[in-house]
């Protein structure tokens with residue numbers, strides 16, 4: 001009998017890689033964000049990335065960050081990866097699940113995460129740390145008992161030929 005492989009990827013690597021892969025679908029020229037929601041027994045329940053709502057064309061709606069007219073910026077239209085992952089789940093309850101996300105959730109997504117019953121958030125980056133959106137999220141997660149931990153990146157580089 002041969003021994004099992006030992007260099008297989010961990011659960012954390014697997015789910016964060018799936019989140020990052022989803023983020024590669026994003027049309028946002030600045031931030032590509034991906035989310036992967038996982039059950040307590042490590043089954044993938046849902047996936048999402050940041051993008052405009054269905055029917056809102058990537059060619060017609062703006063991807064700009066700044067404009068004197070807010071209606072000509074992406075911010076008023078884009079659905080965040082975390083909310084998309086929550087909304088993409090049509091199977092029932094997300095109670096007790098874990099969310100892997102490549103970027104720390106904003107306050108609006110934090111509300112949805114808490115109300116959906118997600119109990120653990122594992123994030124990779126926090127490039128907007130210190131902004132009111134991130135601070136409000138941290139306050140709400142702490143109050144609601146959502147466990148938040150930073151993904152511990154390994155030095156593994158995954159290569160997938162497609």
Ligand SMILES: Nc1nc(=O)n([C@H]2C[C@H](O)[C@@H](COP(=O)(O)O)O2)cc1CO
Nearest residue numbers: 030031033050078080081103104105106
């Ligand atoms: N946690 C997040 N999940 C997300 O999906 N997003 C999305 C919204 C925008 O499409 C983009 C942020 O754009 P920018 O401000 O870095 O150019 O990432 C943003 C955050 C940050 O709170």
Ligand SMILES: [Zn+2]
Nearest residue numbers: 080105106109
């Ligand atoms: Zn958000």
